[in-house]
Amino acid sequence: xxxxxxxxxxxxxxxxxxxxxxxxxxxxxxxxxxxxxxxxxxxxxxxxxxxxxxxxxxxxxxxxxxxxxxxxxxxxxxxxxxxxxxxxxxxxxxxxxxxxxxxxxxxxxxxxxxxxxxxxxxxxxxxxxxxxxxxxxxxxxxxxxxxxxxxxxxxxxxxxxxxxxxxxxxxxxxxxxxxxxxxxxxxxxxxxxxxxxxxxxxxxxxxxxxxxxxxxxxxxxxxxxxxxxxxxxxxxxxxxxxxxxxxxxxxxxxxxxxxxxxxxxxxxxxxxxxxxxxxxxxxxxxxxxxxxxxxxxxxxxxxxxxxxxxxxxxxxxxxxxxxxxxxxxxxxxxxxxxxxxxxxxxxxxxxxxxxxxxxxxxxxxxxxxxxxxxxxxxxxxxxxxxxxxxxxxxxxxxxxxxxxxxxxxxxxxxxxxxxxxxxxxxxxxxxxxxxxxxxxxxxxxxxxxxxxxxxxxxxxxxxxxxxxxxxxxxxxxxxxxxxxxxxxxxxxxxxxxxxxxxxxxxxxxxxxxxxxxxxxxxxxxxxxxxxxxxxxxxxxxxxxxxxxxxxxxxxxxxxxxxxxxxxxxxxxxxxxxxxxxxxxxxxxxxxxxxxxxxxxxxxxxxxxxxxxxxxxxxxxxxxxxxxxxxxxxxxxxxxxxxxxxxxxxxxxxxxxxxxxxxxxxxxxxxxxxxxxxxxxxxxxxxxxxxx
Numbered sequence: 001x002x003x004x005x006x007x008x009x010x011x012x013x014x015x016x017x018x019x020x021x022x023x024x025x026x027x028x029x030x031x032x033x034x035x036x037x038x039x040x041x042x043x044x045x046x047x048x049x050x051x052x053x054x055x056x057x058x059x060x061x062x063x064x065x066x067x068x069x070x071x072x073x074x075x076x077x078x079x080x081x082x083x084x085x086x087x088x089x090x091x092x093x094x095x096x097x098x099x100x101x102x103x104x105x106x107x108x109x110x111x112x113x114x115x116x117x118x119x120x121x122x123x124x125x126x127x128x129x130x131x132x133x134x135x136x137x138x139x140x141x142x143x144x145x146x147x148x149x150x151x152x153x154x155x156x157x158x159x160x161x162x163x164x165x166x167x168x169x170x171x172x173x174x175x176x177x178x179x180x181x182x183x184x185x186x187x188x189x190x191x192x193x194x195x196x197x198x199x200x201x202x203x204x205x206x207x208x209x210x211x212x213x214x215x216x217x218x219x220x221x222x223x224x225x226x227x228x229x230x231x232x233x234x235x236x237x238x239x240x241x242x243x244x245x246x247x248x249x250x251x252x253x254x255x256x257x258x259x260x261x262x263x264x265x266x267x268x269x270x271x272x273x274x275x276x277x278x279x280x281x282x283x284x285x286x287x288x289x290x291x292x293x294x295x296x297x298x299x300x301x302x303x304x305x306x307x308x309x310x311x312x313x314x315x316x317x318x319x320x321x322x323x324x325x326x327x328x329x330x331x332x333x334x335x336x337x338x339x340x341x342x343x344x345x346x347x348x349x350x351x352x353x354x355x356x357x358x359x360x361x362x363x364x365x366x367x368x369x370x371x372x373x374x375x376x377x378x379x380x381x382x383x384x385x386x387x388x389x390x391x392x393x394x395x396x397x398x399x400x401x402x403x404x405x406x407x408x409x410x411x412x413x414x415x416x417x418x419x420x421x422x423x424x425x426x427x428x429x430x431x432x433x434x435x436x437x438x439x440x441x442x443x444x445x446x447x448x449x450x451x452x453x454x455x456x457x458x459x460x461x462x463x464x465x466x467x468x469x470x471x472x473x474x475x476x477x478x479x480x481x482x483x484x485x486x487x488x489x490x491x492x493x494x495x496x497x498x499x500x501x502x503x504x505x506x507x508x509x510x511x512x513x514x515x516x517x518x519x520x521x522x523x524x525x526x527x528x529x530x531x532x533x534x535x536x537x538x539x540x541x542x543x544x545x546x547x548x549x550x551x552x553x554x555x556x557x558x559x560x561x562x563x564x565x566x567x568x569x570x571x572x573x574x575x576x577x578x579x580x581x582x583x584x585x586x587x588x589x590x591x592x593x594x595x596x597x598x599x600x601x602x603x604x605x606x607x608x609x610x611x612x613x614x615x616x617x618x619x620x621x622x623x624x625x626x627x628x629x630x631x632x633x634x635x636x637x638x639x640x641x642x643x644x645x646x647x648x649x650x651x652x653x654x655x656x657x658x659x660x661x662x663x664x665x666x667x668x669x670x671x672x673x674x675x676x677x678x679x680x681x682x683x684x685x686x687x688x689x690x691x
Contacts, residue, residue: 030074038051039052045060053083054083071101072101074103075103078105079111091313096311115320117324121134130262149265151276167253168248184235185236188240196225197222199258201257207252207254208254208425210425211238211239211241212486215338215425216333236334243485295325296323297320297322300346309349324364325342341424341427343367344360344368350374350377354380364387368393374407375407375408380412386422389420391428394432395457397434408436410439425484430454436467440453440474442473445477449484453471456492456495457494458495468497471490472502479508482511487516489519493524496525500529501519503682510538510540511541514540518541518544528549530544532556532682533558536559539562539563541568554579555583558586559585561586564609568609572614577616588626618647622677623673624654
């Protein structure tokens with residue numbers, strides 16, 4: 001910086017702006033102003049003389065801290081407009097505030113500030129067949145590459161085949177479709193005509209296969225049309241079949257120039273040319289066309305190993321958009337929950353920081369990721385939408401590392417997370433992984449292509465960091481959407497003493513082949529309290545499912561309507577699996593479903609799935625009702641035979657008297673037999689975001 005400017009800035013910056021704080025209390029603050037039309041050589045402390053960049057504002061905050069401990073809060077006001085990043089905006093320990101004097105980045109009143117990691121594409125020329133082209137600097141030189149594009153704030157997609165639905169793998173030349181399920185494949189046999197060797201820029205084409213609980217991205221290196229074999233530079237991590245059955249996986253072929261149609265684009269990386277075919281009525285000359293350049297937008301970079309943290313930094317009412325992501329060479333992206341993805345906003349070693357009332361949209365990654373050393377942070381009232389990856393990840397180190405590398409005591413409430421997994425389909429809405437004592441409540445999660453919310457990140461009964469979390473009052477629906485298998489509205493893993501899953505509304509969960517479940521306690525889920533939830537309309541699975549675990553308490557829930565089973569217990573063990581008491585289960589074998597947005601008939605299940613021959617579970621004080629067949633069986637046992645094994649001794653088979661269960665009203669009428677057994681009515685009036 002010019003020394004004269006620096007001196008002027010230092011002297012002027014001490015001037016403080018007067019502002020009003022909460023409850024009518026007057027207080028002073030240090031104010032910094034930024035505008036896309038500003039000037040980084042300006043003083044920045046006047047609304048009429050703002051800085052131009054966030055980096056310059058960050059330097060200003062550091063300047064004020066050089067004068068000693070903060071005496072007043074610092075607020076960086078962003079005027080309306082678009083802030084284009086050429087690299088992530090990074091804050092470190094020296095950018096921290098204090099509890100009484102936080103550093104806040106927020107939009108100026110009544111305006112909208114967009115922090116974008118994209119470069120705008122201009123210079124369009126009209127070509128043939130409705131295609132427009134633009135030269136994109138840096139592409140053919142290998143300086144950058146993008147796989148997402150946004151037109152006027154909306155996602156546009158690369159051309160794919162088939163245009164609707166999926167192809168199916170015909171055979172696997174390495175071991176066949178019945179090879180061991182964990183066989184890795186980097187090639188497969190396709191059906192006649194599905195893939196062609198003559199396609200433009202063949203090695204820029206990608207096969208996206210959907211199998212088991214993962215999507216796998218396979219860059220093409222060769223196509224042999226005589227043997228109908230396509231070979232990739234990457235391998236899957238599991239056999240390329242739909243599931244454990246020997247049936248070829250579904251797949252689509254992405255980035256096929258020859259298939260381009262309206263609303264789609266293609267990047268010719270060899271020549272650095274972007275092709276786009278506008279939608280009807282779309283004026284490409286006035287459209288804002290944004291291509292992601294930065295892989296991340298904001299990074300809070302502490303160092304847990306050195307016990308250094310970014311603290312008391314707040315981002316409020318800002319919009320973050322256009323972070324891109326490309327898989328590293330040799331990585332097919334085969335991982336549960338697409339856990340490898342970074343966050344457009346990412347934190348390591350952050351304490352008492354917050355993102356409040358922000359929008360994170362149109363990014364190719366997870367929206368927010370808080371990792372090791374992140375404690376007492378707040379993610380409140382944000383909207384995360386149209387994400388190539390998932391919504392939010394909270395996950396630190398395992399229990400084998402020092403406690404300061406863990407993650408916990410965070411607040412994730414009142415967020416709206418929707419339309420996630422648009423590129424990496426296994427990504428989840430909200431992942432509460434290796435973390436403790438978090439408050440995860442009043443969130444609205446919907447339209448995912450895999451699990452809605454995942455809790456825990458360890459398999460079996462090994463020690464882990466994943467206890468004491470509160471999962472409450474979340475509304476989770478339209479998850480899975482028949483893309484992948486083995487998933488749930490709320491999916492749980494590992495030891496979780498003190499974890500509570502309470503008062504959640506979960507419905508319309510559907511996998512593709514198997515395991516589309518409401519609340520799913522998977523491998524080793526232990527000492528979880530699941531109560532006061534309403535779970536209904538479940539396809540290819542059951543409202544409640546336990547793979548294996550220990551002494552979970554499932555009480556005072558409503559479980560209703562499933563296309564398969566109502567309950568599933570996968571494994572017998574030499575301890576109590578769960579205590580299942582004061583629940584209501586309703587299903588209907590014969591009545592076609594007439595509820596909203598369900599185009600098929602919903603037929604009822606054979607009540608219990610898999611293994612119930614042992615007695616290492618406790619069930620009582622429940623109400624069961626199947627209006628089509630009130631004489632249903634408990635697996636292969638009649639109700640009296642079931643009771644003779646000391647299960648459901650006080651339970652009844654009776655109409656629970658819901659107000660209108662076929663139209664999602666599970667309020668109990670007076671006189672319900674469930675009330676007589678001690679069932680407590682469930683209040684869902686405050687479920688979901690409170691703002």
